[in-house]
């Protein structure tokens with residue numbers, strides 16, 4: 001038993017991967033940490049596709065592989081171009097893995113428990129309404145008509161950054177900055193998952209599909225094998241979706257699940273949940289002007305720290321690692337005399353020296369590919385026609401190049417094709 | 429004199445997302461997050477309103493598995509002073525008789541109380557037995573479906589209003605007594621930052637197993653439950669007629685609708701044929 005404090009060293013807002021890793025790291029260093037989450041239980045508001053890269057999490061949690069909720073290791077990667085009832089794929093399979101599949105709700109929960117174990121206080125079902133600001137310094141949080149003071153606030157509120165908006169740090173998100181993700185989780189027995197997808201125990205598949213499955217809207221679909229269920233969903237660029245999509249986005253997931261070539265993978269499964277969430281897409285367009293302010297550090301999706309590789313997202317590990325760096329920055333600021341604005345500036349340096357920033361810069365151009373609709377409809381069509389020409393001969397078989405030429409003819413010029421190819425190779 | 433109030437809250441599967449297994453007839457609870465029975469949050473609200481107005485102390489009790497600590501934290505977040513979780517394998521499988529017996533014995537153990545408040549009924553079993561049964565075990569008077577409570581301090585009475593179809597009833601309830609609160613009669617308050625912090629830091633929650641309550645094993649849990657579920661039957665699907673009136677004119681549509689309903693014998697027009 002203790003008494004209720006009116007001030008904490010650090011208040012972390014949002015118990016997603018970014019907030020929980022910050023709270024864990026700070027509590028471990030001996031700070032008084034409060035972690036505030038609006039969801040009724042941690043993980044109830046978090047949603048993602050399915051795959052997380054291990055290394056950054058292992059750097060934060062040395063015992064990660066032993067106790068974290070890991071469903072399957074990604075040993076199989078498949079990228080498919082889909083048109084009508086044809087699918088052309090490339091697949092990589094091996095026995096090693098550097099990423100795993102999990103439920104974000106479980107991982108977020110595990111991370112929050114780790115923070116609590118280190119002594120952080122977790123408050124669920126509390127929504128922060130705004131930050132308290134005094135003389136330009138962020139000094140605490142406001143919930144309804146109550147306030148709580150802090151030396152430093154760590155903002156880990158995710159992509160929908162209402163607190164940063166209300167503080168005047170960022171403008172409201174525009175549809176062009178974000179994509180919309182929707183997902184279903186389909187329950188299957190564990191051995192059915194393994195049988196349907198050709199996996200051994202603990203092995204998993206990360207499968208990306210591009211083509212007319214998003215109805216011509218730039219984006220893609222994904223399928224991830226969980227332990228005893230499968231996640232199926234798609235991501236579409238929001239501004240394009242608003243213009244193009246004429247039916248409820250949910251119908252696209254349903255089309256995917258009922259697709260003649262895909263439905264056998266889910267056969268007999270029961271839909272356990274359906275969810276939708278925003279993803280930062282044009283991260284450079286939506287980044288706040290700075291990641292640190294007087295008394296405030298911004299982490300995770302709220303800061304735009306999410307990498308789109310084109311075939312996969314790295315958001316969870318980036319968010320978690322940025323939370324970890326924010327905690328490091330706070331400690332360094334304290335050891336240089338206190339969490340003044342000048343001392344907190346070390347966060348900028350830590351971020352810019354880290355893989356987060358290097359990677360975001362390197363893949364900066366991927367977003368521009370999203371504007372090129374040919375990639376999402378025309379090329380999947382051409383690739384599948386090429387495959388048809390090659391694999392479904394009447395009597396005379398064609399050479400590969402012939403099959404391709406026949407598929408291309410009248411659909412796209414060589415010039416445009418080479419230009420697009422060059423773009424893709426350069427950015428991805 | 430400040431009021432000492434005990435509120436019963438039940439930890440129930442969130443039935444908005446529960447389905448029933450047609451083969452076994454049991455609830456599929458797997459992966460379904462539980463919540464405090466929503467009607468009980470209104471009982472908590474009623475207790476807190478009394479406390480706000482007259483002062484006092486509110487204790488929430490719940491007989492449930494250990495996860496229900498979250499539910500007790502929730503109501504402490506709303507302003508309840510302390511929670512008691514009654515939790516033991518020995519209590520599992522209880523019907524309403526065994527449940528009410530256990531709850532009544534726990535309330536007796538709390539000892540010093542003026543008022544017990546329950547919800548209207550639960551969303552997962554909805555028997556509305558528990559209030560009356562608990563009151564009977566405790567041998568105290570009870571009133572169901574109250575919408576408004578007022579404490580008459582000098583007489584130590586509770587003025588209870590309840591609304592029936594064609595009348596409003598007002599009772600003076602002798603204390604100690606029990607009331608159940610009509611569903612939807614109020615809106616529960618949000619949890620507050622300070623109260624939620626208190627729930628996490630002071631942890632004002634006690635857990636009582638049968639070691640603390642020391643009840644006769646024949647009166648609790650499955651053994652203390654005389655009710656037998658003989659069979660669960662599914663309601664046969666009733667085929668429904670569907671007719672759509674396509675013309676736009678609302679007057680004609682209304683006439684058309686009334687004619688149909690009269691023809692089907694679903695509507696009688698006085699004096700008319």
Ligand SMILES: Cc1cc2nc3c(=O)[nH]c(=O)nc-3n(C[C@H](O)[C@H](O)[C@H](O)COP(=O)(O)OP(=O)(O)OC[C@H]3O[C@@H](n4cnc5c(N)ncnc54)[C@H](O)[C@@H]3O)c2cc1C
Pocket residue numbers: 013014015016017018019036037038039043045046047048049050051052053104126127128129156157158159163180181182183233234235277278279299300301302306313314315316317319
């Ligand atoms: C469809 C989809 C697929 C994705 N696929 C992948 C993938 O396969 N791999 C991958 O690594 N990443 C993926 N991502 C991205 C990844 O989910 C995010 O990058 C990551 O969750 C960001 O973590 P975060 O902690 O910054 O924010 P979030 O996970 O969004 O957490 C923010 C938390 O803050 C809480 N909160 C917000 N406002 C308040 C407030 N005012 N008061 C209190 N609490 C508040 C929220 O409830 C939430 O719990 C995907 C995202 C989507 C939408």
Ligand SMILES: Cc1cc2nc3c(=O)[nH]c(=O)nc-3n(C[C@H](O)[C@H](O)[C@H](O)COP(=O)(O)OP(=O)(O)OC[C@H]3O[C@@H](n4cnc5c(N)ncnc54)[C@H](O)[C@@H]3O)c2cc1C
Pocket residue numbers: 435436437438439465467468471489490491492520521522523524525527528531545546547548549550552553554555556557558559655656657
């Ligand atoms: C035939 C039968 C067999 C059953 N078998 C089982 C079984 O095997 N396992 C099992 O888990 N359940 C079983 N139950 C359910 C269990 O007995 C009831 O859910 C429980 O007794 C409460 O009844 P109720 O939900 O109808 O509450 P109601 O009488 O509708 O509730 C009225 C009010 O009483 C209070 N209240 C009710 N329950 C509690 C509680 N547990 N703690 C604190 N306050 C409470 C609340 O304020 C609530 O609003 C069975 C029920 C029946 C009828």
